[in-house]
Structures are given as C-alpha cells and as structure tokens.
Amino acid sequence: MKAIRRFTVRPVLPDPLRPLSDLAHNLRWSWHTETRELFQAVEPEVRRTAECDPVRLLGAVSAGRLAELARDEKFLHRLAEASQDLRDYLDGPRWYQEQQELGAELPAAVAYFSPEFGVTAALPQYSGGLGILAGDHLKAASDLGVPLIGVGLLYRHGYFRQSLSRDGWQQEHYPVLDPNELPLALLREADGTPSRVVLALPGGRSLHAHIWQARVGRVPLLMLDSDVEENAPGEREVTDRLYGGGSEHRLFQEMLLGIGGVRAVRTYCRLTGHPEPEVFHTNEGHAGFLGLERIRELSGSGLDFDSAVEAVRAGTVFTTHTPVPAGIDRFDRELVARHFGDDGELPGVCAERILQLGTETYPGGEPGLFNMAVMGLRLAQRANGVSTLHGAVSREMFAGLWPGFDPAEVPVTSVTNGVHAPTWVAPEVFRLRSRYGGAPGRWESAAGVPDRELWDLRRSLRGQLVTEVRERLHASWRVRGAEPAELGWIDSVLDPDVLTIGFARRVPSYKRLTLMLRDRERLTELLLHPTRPVQIVVAGKAHPADDGGKRLVRELVRFSDDPRVRHRIVFLPDYGMAMAQKLYPGCDVWLNNPLRPLEACGTSGMKAALNGCLNLSVLDGWWDEWFEPDFGWAIPTADGLAQDEDRRDDLEAAALYELIEDRVAPRFYDRGGEGLPERWIEMVRRTLGTLGPKVLADRMVCEYVERLYAPAAHARRALEPGTARRLADWKARVRAAWPRVAVDHVEAVAPTAADGSAELGATLLLRVRVALGVLEPDDVEVQAVAGRVDAADGISDAQLFPLKPAGGQDMEGRWLYEGPLALDRTGPYGYTVRVLPAHPLLATGAELGLVALPPEAAGDGAGVLMR
Incomplete structure (x- = not known):
C-alpha cells in the first residue's frame, strides 16, 4: 500500500549523544576517517562506510540502540574526541590565517558559484568532473581556512541513477530527494521563517526559492530550492533535476543560480555576520548572471552601467572548463531579452546592454545567440583554464574577443585542477603513510617503505575491489532480470592477482569509452593471455539525451557480457562517488584515452595516482603537463588525422594494445627474487612520493588565492565609486x-x-x-x-x-x-x-x-x- 503523504520523523538523541547531530550535519565526516568509523560503530551492520549517510543512519537507528550507546563509556569517549577534533578544526587558524598574519593582503571572503557540487554520495548534486572538482575546491578551502561561501542549486531529483536493461541499454531513474533527510538545514530569518530569494519573471510572475545550507567543514554551501508553495507548478520545477529541461528551463536555472545566488549570499551574510565577499568566482559560465545582479546592486547605489561593470570585473574570477565551443551554454538572444529589463528581472538595467555582454562579436560568431562564457569573460578581469594545455586551448578558442593579439596574449591563464586527498585516498594507504611519516598526498618518505609492504597494500586494495565488483555486478544483473541460479559465474569474476585496469567517467563521444574495442580479438587476447592476463573495470553514465553515448555504453556492456571474457572485463552501472572511492585505490592502471586536446583536465587519474595507481593516458589535460615515465605511460596520438576519425582511432587503439602488451603487463608480471615486481613497485613509489603532491586540491586552491583571489580583491578595493567612474570614462575615451x-x-x-x-x-x-x-x-x-x-x-x-x-x-x-x-x-x-x-x-x-x-x-x- 502506498502512502499518500511523506514526511520526516527526526530522532531524539539522548543528551550524551547530542554531539552526534553536529558531527552528522557537518560534511567533514565525508573525508574524516575517524568520524566515519565512529558512525559505523553506531550501527555495526552498516558496512559501506563510503555510502553511509550519518543523517539517515541516525534516523534509522532504534531508540534501544541509542540508549545503549548513551551508556557505553568507550563510545562516549570516542564521541567526545571526535567532537573536540571538529571544534578545533572549525575554530583554529589555518594556512589562510597564517598568510594574513604574515602580512598578505587577502580577500575578506570569496563566493564560489557552481551549478553542481560533488561533496559526498550522501548529497547527490553532481553529474561528473565539474561537480567533483567544485566539491574538492570547497573541501580544500575548508582545510586551508579560506573564507569561502559555496553557492549552487538544490536539485530535488539530483542527477539520474543508472541501471541497465537486459540487452545493456542505459536506464535512467530519478529518485526524489527530501532535503529534510539530507545533511542540510534551512536558512531562516530571526523570527524563524524560512529565508528566501525572489526573481521577477515576465508577465508579473515570480520565482521564489528557499536557501538550504550544507556545512562543508568550515565552508557554508548555500543551495537554492524552487520547490516551494509560493511558486506555480512550472516554477516549482526549475530546480527539479541537474541539466534537465529545455532552453528556457535552463535559463531559469542559471538566472536563479547567478542572480538568486548573489541574493542568497547577501542574506546569509546579513543573518550570520559572515564577511561580505570581495571576490566572486564563477565556476563555468552557468553562473555568469551573478555579474548582472552585482551591476544592479551598484547601479542602485548611484553608479552608471559602465562604471558598475568596471567594479564588478575587478572582483570577478571566471574559470572555463570546456575546450570546445559546443560545450558552452548559448541562449537565443530574444529569449534572454524577454526575461530582463523593466518587465522581467533587473529592472533599471538596460536590457540591450545586457545582451551586448553575451554577443559573439568575433568572426564566425552567431549574433542571434547569447553566449554565457563570452559574458563570463567580459565580466571578469581574471580568467583561467584548468590545466596548462587547456589554458592554451582556451586562449585559441576565445582569441576572437581580443582581435589583433596573438592567442598567447589572450588574458586567460591556467590553474591546473587538483583533487582532495583525504576524500580519495583509501584509509589503508593513509595508515601506511602515517606509519612511515606523511600526510595524504604528501609522502616524501615513500622511498622508505619496504617493497613487500607496498606490494601487499596494492594487492589488498585490489582484492577489496574484486569483492566490490562482484557484489555490484550481482546487483546489476538482478536488476537486469537475471535469476540467482543464473549468476554463479560472478563468483569467479576478476582475480586479485591479475593486472587491473580502470576506466570510469562520463560518456561523451570524445572520451572514447569504446576505443578499447576497436580490435576485439586483440583485446580478447590481452584479457585471456596465459601468463600475463589483464582485467578491466569500466563504469560511466551517458547523458539522458545522448543516444550516441548510450549506444557506446551498450556496445561495451554487450562485449563484457560475452561468456568468453566476462570474468575479465566488467561494466558497473551507476558510477558515482561511492563507487569511485573503491575503484581508484583498487586499480593498478588508470586508463584515459580522450581525443586530444578535448580533455580540459581529467582529474580521475589524479585520484588514482594518490593511491599508487599508475596512469596510462593520452597526453591531454593534466597528464600532458606532468607525465613522466616514472608515473606511467603516454598513449601516442595521431593528431594529424582529425579529419579521418576511423583511421585515427585505429592507430591510437593499436598503440594502446601495444603499450599494454609490450610494456605495462610485462612490468607488472616481471618478478624478482622475492616474487615482487620491483620495477613496478618503484613506479608506485615515485607516483606516491613525487606526483602525489602536485595533484592536490590544496595546491590548486593556494594558487587560486595567490594568483587570482588576492589580485582580484586588491583590484576591487582600488575601485571605489569615484575611481570606477574615472576608469569607465577613460576606457570610453580611449575606445572613441x-x-x-x-x-x-x-x-x-x-x-x-x-x-x-x-x-x-x-x-x-x-x-x-x-x-x-x-x-x-x-x-x-x-x-x-x-x-x-x-x-x-x-x-x-x-x-x-x-x-x-x-x-x-x-x-x-x-x-x-x-x-x-x-x-x-x-x-x-x-x-x-x-x-x-x-x-x-x-x-x-x-x-x-x-x-x-x-x-x-x-x-x-x-x-x-x-x-
């Protein structure tokens, strides 16, 4: 029988256990091993700590068990230690405060806007690398003490959950998320009523949104939710799902993210006393409308449009993540015009001037389209790509906005992405590092770890992955309609002693999920080699509207269903953070074979490297920048054959097979006197000790602070209203x-x-x-x-x-x-x-x-x- 109404009954914790609530509602638990282990002890039957959501856990545990824990002195001692550790983490000075004490002029606060955030599987508000990067940015900022405020949307269906049909076709499911069951709190006014932001829509309509807050360590993450009673049905669905709906739906989402996000930040700072941001960071063009709201704010204080633009530009950082024009959001110019001006949002701001900001004025541009990245660049004095190569590609792509300049002089720099080590490093790796001196991602003493211990660690992690794969594969086949009696073969899928290659990511065509299938017989020979076999674990989601991507998934699934090879290659559906945290540590080699140079950065290989996994990749994104033979292998590319896609893919696939057969597999299976692959272990050691520190998110965030945030704050402070007017007048005079x-x-x-x-x-x-x-x-x-x-x-x-x-x-x-x-x-x-x-x-x-x-x-x- 189906319930006609759903609501949440919150647990009442005994007084001694009250600190559990604070621990559960601060997402630091998602990267703090001791806190996760504490929650696992609350209900020992919850085995998957990576997927454990403490808020849900506390809502499900029995009153009897809570009473038992309230009398457990050992548990209460652990709880007190964890609670004190969190307080110390939240309140103590960190790197940012130390820089301020040394005299660095840093911004009072930074607002970081992104359409998605991948902080934890318990808060599924991400689709892929952009969101995971944003989550890692927030976590690293928290660890460093950077006064950041994250701003995003709360999608009631998140991104889709993926399963497979019997014939291997991707199926999408959108489970409803109840914010009251998530680690979130509603932002409220002093009188207890929910805070809200309101946007004006054409025809006298309004778009209302509540503001939910997640605590990511020291960093507040504000998430706007349009599913409120004041909205009409269409407006309630604005935040229904990530990257869903048509063009107007996406425009509403991006207006709410940018314009509503600035208003949410103002509300949060007013209610909490948090310093107002001096710098606004736009993570991709989706949030670009934030610049328009800030222009409106300044226009209301007496600045004309051009002067307000100068003030806004000075304090704005824009990060582009796409290496191709097709990846940029572009709206019909008339659609944008209809939603701005006196009959829509931002009354008093000239709609024609708004449209000019997003007009593609360069050769080949389409004057009828409004380009969000172009607006982002025009409203940001500082812009960057996300790897050195991507910075160069971006300068070429946007060079038309700076006619007369060589691409090398286009003002787009680069800050190479990084990953948050405490999130992605397996606890076993962390414990070994701790024994030999080193923090996650910083293991200069890796050279001192005995070969046997390093190899035993790698084999243990591989064995854990084998167990994980078998469980997930069994569950997937059950969803596909198989009976338990059909699935005995799964017990022999993968082998903890066989060279294991991982490949997991979104499935757009340029990432080439099926490049490994170009010569199926050659791949089969590699998988079934009598002395040097290879096994491959594959995962990935195609966008629901991308039938081409879905066909690639089905092609891979059908190959992996073949009884000849299904014990050596598997496809796992529903790739997400929880799966990734098992997959990266358990693989020996991480495979990445995009079309060069279409991978802006590609951070999955970074996460694998932090666990001692070697990279086998095309020289694209971050691997182009930091590849060394000590860390893995570079797949040769046929860049000159871009017009002959089949020929290019054949050549690059052949190069991939040759690398695996002649160099990767022999090095893994070449054992010394003690039965250890000494040369392989040395590559693992170099990856951990030398490459690891480069790929850290705290390195990335420090670069943003020093190279972009601090100069932006300095520039913004210099542009008080009179100076902004004089600068705008000077620019107008020079242009004329x-x-x-x-x-x-x-x-x-x-x-x-x-x-x-x-x-x-x-x-x-x-x-x-x-x-x-x-x-x-x-x-x-x-x-x-x-x-x-x-x-x-x-x-x-x-x-x-x-x-x-x-x-x-x-x-x-x-x-x-x-x-x-x-x-x-x-x-x-x-x-x-x-x-x-x-x-x-x-x-x-x-x-x-x-x-x-x-x-x-x-x-x-x-x-x-x-x-």
Whole structure:
C-alpha cells in the first residue's frame, strides 16, 4: 500500500549523544576517517562506510540502540574526541590565517558559484568532473581556512541513477530527494521563517526559492530550492533535476543560480555576520548572471552601467572548463531579452546592454545567440583554464574577443585542477603513510617503505575491489532480470592477482569509452593471455539525451557480457562517488584515452595516482603537463588525422594494445627474487612520493588565492565609486579615440652587415613615430615585439621591449618613441612595433582588445634580420 503523504520523523538523541547531530550535519565526516568509523560503530551492520549517510543512519537507528550507546563509556569517549577534533578544526587558524598574519593582503571572503557540487554520495548534486572538482575546491578551502561561501542549486531529483536493461541499454531513474533527510538545514530569518530569494519573471510572475545550507567543514554551501508553495507548478520545477529541461528551463536555472545566488549570499551574510565577499568566482559560465545582479546592486547605489561593470570585473574570477565551443551554454538572444529589463528581472538595467555582454562579436560568431562564457569573460578581469594545455586551448578558442593579439596574449591563464586527498585516498594507504611519516598526498618518505609492504597494500586494495565488483555486478544483473541460479559465474569474476585496469567517467563521444574495442580479438587476447592476463573495470553514465553515448555504453556492456571474457572485463552501472572511492585505490592502471586536446583536465587519474595507481593516458589535460615515465605511460596520438576519425582511432587503439602488451603487463608480471615486481613497485613509489603532491586540491586552491583571489580583491578595493567612474570614462575615451592611433614610421639604427644580418649581442636603437590623436602618452604603451620568425615572418618566442617618449610632438602631431632592442638569439629574427592602451588599473595590456600596428605588420612580422 502506498502512502499518500511523506514526511520526516527526526530522532531524539539522548543528551550524551547530542554531539552526534553536529558531527552528522557537518560534511567533514565525508573525508574524516575517524568520524566515519565512529558512525559505523553506531550501527555495526552498516558496512559501506563510503555510502553511509550519518543523517539517515541516525534516523534509522532504534531508540534501544541509542540508549545503549548513551551508556557505553568507550563510545562516549570516542564521541567526545571526535567532537573536540571538529571544534578545533572549525575554530583554529589555518594556512589562510597564517598568510594574513604574515602580512598578505587577502580577500575578506570569496563566493564560489557552481551549478553542481560533488561533496559526498550522501548529497547527490553532481553529474561528473565539474561537480567533483567544485566539491574538492570547497573541501580544500575548508582545510586551508579560506573564507569561502559555496553557492549552487538544490536539485530535488539530483542527477539520474543508472541501471541497465537486459540487452545493456542505459536506464535512467530519478529518485526524489527530501532535503529534510539530507545533511542540510534551512536558512531562516530571526523570527524563524524560512529565508528566501525572489526573481521577477515576465508577465508579473515570480520565482521564489528557499536557501538550504550544507556545512562543508568550515565552508557554508548555500543551495537554492524552487520547490516551494509560493511558486506555480512550472516554477516549482526549475530546480527539479541537474541539466534537465529545455532552453528556457535552463535559463531559469542559471538566472536563479547567478542572480538568486548573489541574493542568497547577501542574506546569509546579513543573518550570520559572515564577511561580505570581495571576490566572486564563477565556476563555468552557468553562473555568469551573478555579474548582472552585482551591476544592479551598484547601479542602485548611484553608479552608471559602465562604471558598475568596471567594479564588478575587478572582483570577478571566471574559470572555463570546456575546450570546445559546443560545450558552452548559448541562449537565443530574444529569449534572454524577454526575461530582463523593466518587465522581467533587473529592472533599471538596460536590457540591450545586457545582451551586448553575451554577443559573439568575433568572426564566425552567431549574433542571434547569447553566449554565457563570452559574458563570463567580459565580466571578469581574471580568467583561467584548468590545466596548462587547456589554458592554451582556451586562449585559441576565445582569441576572437581580443582581435589583433596573438592567442598567447589572450588574458586567460591556467590553474591546473587538483583533487582532495583525504576524500580519495583509501584509509589503508593513509595508515601506511602515517606509519612511515606523511600526510595524504604528501609522502616524501615513500622511498622508505619496504617493497613487500607496498606490494601487499596494492594487492589488498585490489582484492577489496574484486569483492566490490562482484557484489555490484550481482546487483546489476538482478536488476537486469537475471535469476540467482543464473549468476554463479560472478563468483569467479576478476582475480586479485591479475593486472587491473580502470576506466570510469562520463560518456561523451570524445572520451572514447569504446576505443578499447576497436580490435576485439586483440583485446580478447590481452584479457585471456596465459601468463600475463589483464582485467578491466569500466563504469560511466551517458547523458539522458545522448543516444550516441548510450549506444557506446551498450556496445561495451554487450562485449563484457560475452561468456568468453566476462570474468575479465566488467561494466558497473551507476558510477558515482561511492563507487569511485573503491575503484581508484583498487586499480593498478588508470586508463584515459580522450581525443586530444578535448580533455580540459581529467582529474580521475589524479585520484588514482594518490593511491599508487599508475596512469596510462593520452597526453591531454593534466597528464600532458606532468607525465613522466616514472608515473606511467603516454598513449601516442595521431593528431594529424582529425579529419579521418576511423583511421585515427585505429592507430591510437593499436598503440594502446601495444603499450599494454609490450610494456605495462610485462612490468607488472616481471618478478624478482622475492616474487615482487620491483620495477613496478618503484613506479608506485615515485607516483606516491613525487606526483602525489602536485595533484592536490590544496595546491590548486593556494594558487587560486595567490594568483587570482588576492589580485582580484586588491583590484576591487582600488575601485571605489569615484575611481570606477574615472576608469569607465577613460576606457570610453580611449575606445572613441583609438581609430586615430597609428604607428606612422619605424627606423632602426643598428650595426648590420650589407646583407641585412646582425651579430649576436648587438643592440638596435629603435625610433618610432606614433600618432595618438587626442590621447596622451600616459594613455598608451609603445612596445617592440621581437623574436624568432617563421617562413611567413610570424614572430614566436616573443619578447617585449618598452619604448619611451623622446620629446614632445613634432610638427605633424606625432610623438617620437625610442628604445634599445637587444639581439640575444641567433637565427631568423624579426620585430614589429605596437601601441596598446595603458592604465594602472588594467590587469593586462590586452584587456581592452585594442592594438595599433604598423601597416606592414598587420598580419606578419616586420624588419626581419638574419644571422
């Protein structure tokens, strides 16, 4: 019989057990082993600590068991220790506070906006790497003491749960999430009523949202929920599921995340006394509308639109995660126009100016679309990609927004992602590290661990994975309709002594889930090799609307169903954090074979590495940056065959098979005198001791603080209203005057030979005459750009040489600039001259996208010298 109404009955904890509630409602338990073990002791039958949700656990434990625990002195002692440890963690100074004591000028607070957050399986508000990265960012910020406020949406159905049909087709399920059963608390006003934010919609409608708070260690995570009674049915469903619905539905979600998120932050700070953020960090373009809300706030305090834009830009950081234009949210321009202006949200802010912020003004752009990433870049003075390679790809992709500049000068830097070691390091690895001196991810003493202990650890973790896989595979087949009598074969699936390869991630086509299937007979030979067999564990979800991805899943599943190989290759449905925390430690090799360079970063291999798993990957994302033969293997790529996809995939699959057969498997099975694979163990040791510290989220967050947050806070403080107005006026004046700025004449005084060559170490004296129109020398910077040149006279390895004014204007109103140009390299060499806008409050000379070049250098280099 089905209930007609559902509600939550909260447990009443005996007084001695009250600290359990605080421990359960702070998500630090998700990465704090001792606290998880404490909750496991509450109800010993709960074996899966990775999946244990303490809030649900406390709601399910019997009153009798609670009374028993309240009399258990040993348990109460553990509870007191855990409670005190949490208080010390929350209140004590950490890295950020130490930097402030040393005099670092850091922001009072940072607001971090993301459409998804993967903090724990108990709070399923993530779909893949973007959300897991956001969760790790919050956890690392908490560990470091960074005063961060996370902002997202609360999806009542989360992302989908995945199962398989009998023939291997992906099935999606959307279980309803009750916030009262999650580790969340409703933000309330002083009188106890729920706090809310309200957005205006066309036609006099409104979108209301409650604000739920999760505590991620020291970091509050605010999550907006539209499922409230004040909303009409359509508006109640705005936060129904992650990445669901049509274009208008997505627009509503992103308006609520950005605009409503800023209002939620203001409400939270008002109620709690938390410092107001000086820096707003937009994790991908989904939250880009936050900049518009901040413009509205400043416009209400008297700043005009352009001045407000300058103030907002100064304090905004934008992180892009996509290496392809197709991955960016773009809305119909008319749809956006309909929801802003006097009849919608942000009244008083000119809708046409809003539309200009998201217009694709570069060659090939579509003027009828509103691009969220373009708006994000225009409203952020600082932007970054998520690996060194992705930074370069992003500069190429967005170069059209800065015409006249080489991609290398596009103001998009990079901060390579990292992962939160306490979340992803297996407890067994942590305990071994503790015995030999080292913290999660920082194990400089790994060299001192005996080979036998390291190998026994790896075998134990592999054995745990085998057990996990068999249980999950059995459950999956039962859902697929199999009877228990059909499933005896599962007891022999995988072997704890066989080389184990893992592959788990989302399933868009570029990640190439089925590359391993290009030559099925070759793969079968690897799986069934008589002396060096390989076994593979695969998991991944295709987007519900991606039938192509679903076909890839079914193709892999059908291969793994073959009785010849099903004991050596398995597909596990419903990939998520709980599964990942078993999968990464238990694999010997982590496989990643995306189409280069379409993997922005790819952090799954980082999590595996922290557990001593070696990487076997295409040189893309972070692996392109940190690959060394000590840490794993690089799969060769056929980048030049992008137009012949089949040929490219055949070549790269063949290279993958060859690597596994000739290098990976022999190294794993090549045993020394004591029966140990000594060379393999040494690679594990190097991965743990040398690669591990590089891939940490605390390294990543420290970089954000030092390279982006602190400069953004400094820039924002400098732009008090009067300064913001003056900067906006200056930019308007420069833009209006720029058509009359020109490089009229360039001459070089140099000790050159008759053939036009010059000696290494010589110095040119450049004299340049520049027309500035109504601008003054203080408004510009004149530079020589020099370096090696290619056959088309394009300059590479460019160096910048500033030129200085040498006197006043000549009779024709031109200014003379001079400066030396040192010839410090041999070979084909060239230079050109350019004029850029210059102002103390610009982050880079490319910020305005304005540059003046000599006519002969508009497309190529000039003044080539040979030596």
